[in-house]
Amino acid sequence: MASQVTFIGAGNMAGAIIGGMIDSGYLRDAITATSPSDEMLAPMREKYGIHTATDNAAAVAEADVVVLAVKPQIMQDVCAGMRDAIQARKPLIVSVAAGLPAETLEAWLGGELAVVRCMPNTPSLVGAGAAGLYANAKVSDTQRDLATELLEAAGLVEWVDDEGLLEAVTAVSGSAPAYFFLMFEAMEEAGVSLGLPADTARRLAMQTAFGAARMAMDSDKTPGELKRNVMSPGGTTERAISHLEDAGMRRIVAEAMDACAARAREMADELGKH
Numbered sequence: 001m002a003s004q005v006t007f008i009g010a011g012n013m014a015g016a017i018i019g020g021m022i023d024s025g026y027l028r029d030a031i032t033a034t035s036p037s038d039e040m041l042a043p044m045r046e047k048y049g050i051h052t053a054t055d056n057a058a059a060v061a062e063a064d065v066v067v068l069a070v071k072p073q074i075m076q077d078v079c080a081g082m083r084d085a086i087q088a089r090k091p092l093i094v095s096v097a098a099g100l101p102a103e104t105l106e107a108w109l110g111g112e113l114a115v116v117r118c119m120p121n122t123p124s125l126v127g128a129g130a131a132g133l134y135a136n137a138k139v140s141d142t143q144r145d146l147a148t149e150l151l152e153a154a155g156l157v158e159w160v161d162d163e164g165l166l167e168a169v170t171a172v173s174g175s176a177p178a179y180f181f182l183m184f185e186a187m188e189e190a191g192v193s194l195g196l197p198a199d200t201a202r203r204l205a206m207q208t209a210f211g212a213a214r215m216a217m218d219s220d221k222t223p224g225e226l227k228r229n230v231m232s233p234g235g236t237t238e239r240a241i242s243h244l245e246d247a248g249m250r251r252i253v254a255e256a257m258d259a260c261a262a263r264a265r266e267m268a269d270e271l272g273k274h
């Protein structure tokens with residue numbers, strides 16, 4: 001029998017994971033999503049055919065897994081409202097909230113709980129997400145497999161054995177879709193400066209990124225080797241890559257990712273006080 005999974009919150013992240021679960025054949029009848037108003041829930045019922053509820057405590061009463069998918073800023077109140085129901089059942093807690101430590105969530109829900117903390121990203125919405133997962137010591141192997149199954153429905157899953165590494169995951173994948181979107185903007189603008197229509201430049205840039213990612217994932221060559229394969233001696237790519245290297249592209253990327261991880265640590269400190 002499928003494990004009963006209740007999503008607290010029915011927004012982007014919950015929708016992405018639920019959509020993936022259904023596409024990979026998870027039993028609709030075993031999935032519930034909650035939100036304070038029925039406005040967010042009607043589309044979930046129509047699109048996915050799952051159960052919905054506006055009462056969080058009632059919705060977790062028979063859950064084997066509770067996925068916390070509300071904004072970090074309201075999480076403490078949301079946890080307080082279902083604490084007794086969670087303690088009565090002790091389901092696996094899976095949180096996708098940015099910045100909130102597993103220990104804090106466990107405390108807010110009354111303690112002694114198996115907690116998996118995830119850092120997913122928005123490409124989960126198209127089944128191409130990348131998520132880092134961390135399990136506290138109370139998570140069993142079966143629960144770990146279940147969390148993998150749920151998150152893999154929305155893309156790649158990588159486990160880390162130190163919770164602090166989720167800050168690095170935030171820098172490498174959680175926030176990183178935005179780095180690539182910035183690159184698309186910059187390439188479109190530069191393409192327009194070179195005379196291309198904006199939509200042509202955008203389509204070419206995006207398809208090239210998609211092709212490069214797919215090629216790198218399918219190949220046993222390193223990204224460095226694939227890069228050198230594009231660079232004919234004395235040719236155009238060599239000129240472009242030299243410019244990026246001389247302008248400090250690697251340093252800029254490293255500094256941006258350091259800043260991202262530092263902010264993730266700050267957020268954990270700000271949100272995690274309990």
Ligand SMILES: NC(=O)C1=CN([C@@H]2O[C@H](COP(=O)(O)OP(=O)(O)OC[C@H]3O[C@@H](n4cnc5c(N)ncnc54)[C@H](O)[C@@H]3O)[C@@H](O)[C@H]2O)C=CC1
Nearest residue numbers: 008009010011012013034035069070071072096097098120
């Ligand atoms: N958007 C992103 O790139 C990423 C988001 N996350 C995390 O995912 C979590 C959810 O984010 P989104 O799905 O983007 O937000 P969202 O705003 O799309 O969804 C939040 C949902 O919570 C519901 N909600 C509000 N109060 C509630 C309550 N008292 N009880 C139950 N549900 C309630 C809202 O109705 C809404 O359905 C956040 O904690 C965020 O940190 C994590 C990684 C990436």
Ligand SMILES: O=C(O)[C@@H]1CCC=N1
Nearest residue numbers: 098120121170174175
């Ligand atoms: O920008 C943020 O804080 C969240 C966490 C990762 C992606 N979005």
